[in-house]
Amino acid sequence: MANQKVNIKVSAQGAKKAQGELKSVSGAISKMGKAVGVASAVYFGARGLISGFSSVIRLAGIQEQAEKKLEVALGKTSKSLLNQATALQKMTTFGDEAIIGVQASIGAFIKNEDQIKKATKATLDMAVAMGMDLKSAGDLVAKTLGSSTNAMSRYGIEVTGAVGSTERLESLTKNVANLFGGQASAQAETMAGSLEISKNAISDTGEALGELLAPAVIHTAEAVAFLSIKLTDGAKFIGQLIGGEKTAI
Numbered sequence: 001m002a003n004q005k006v007n008i009k010v011s012a013q014g015a016k017k018a019q020g021e022l023k024s025v026s027g028a029i030s031k032m033g034k035a036v037g038v039a040s041a042v043y044f045g046a047r048g049l050i051s052g053f054s055s056v057i058r059l060a061g062i063q064e065q066a067e068k069k070l071e072v073a074l075g076k077t078s079k080s081l082l083n084q085a086t087a088l089q090k091m092t093t094f095g096d097e098a099i100i101g102v103q104a105s106i107g108a109f110i111k112n113e114d115q116i117k118k119a120t121k122a123t124l125d126m127a128v129a130m131g132m133d134l135k136s137a138g139d140l141v142a143k144t145l146g147s148s149t150n151a152m153s154r155y156g157i158e159v160t161g162a163v164g165s166t167e168r169l170e171s172l173t174k175n176v177a178n179l180f181g182g183q184a185s186a187q188a189e190t191m192a193g194s195l196e197i198s199k200n201a202i203s204d205t206g207e208a209l210g211e212l213l214a215p216a217v218i219h220t221a222e223a224v225a226f227l228s229i230k231l232t233d234g235a236k237f238i239g240q241l242i243g244g245e246k247t248a249i
Contacts, residue, residue: 073107093196102138109146122176129180
């Protein structure tokens, strides 16, 4: 009988100790879960915020870079050419930043703004008609105007006149217009074209927001970086705390 009582007492003590250990582990896991939940919410929330900000900042940056290229090519800022790019965006499927890129390529060889406008419009028509990306078409036009090589001859476009001359420009734009005139604006009238115009308009809104939010984004990024460091330190502390509780068990 005495041995039986001892066994019962030992079993009861073991069960009580095991129960205590389970409660301790459960409490540690609960603490960890809450801490991880809060940290995760802050982390992913911050990531989403920064991602949204980064998107509009990137759009603003692309626009700024395109305008800077044009400025460097001309040696000045041209409001007239920027206005043309804005107007052509509304009439074609090309974004104004891509159009400004073409103006910059042509502006490396021609400084007259009216001539650049004519060459730019011809480039858009040629790009659509030949199924080329706008940059490639712009490079062909710029090379043809700025050198003695007619890089457009393979497409059946004849160009005459001295390099950089008005005659050469008029020859190019006239022959492009005869073959491909109106292609860019016609493309914009299709369903797909309408969607592209809408997308470009939305991008412009993003660019405007990017310019507006740029200072705030810098401060927000700095604050999130500081918070991330603190959360990392907190997570390490919680891990050490939980590890200490387990050891104590």
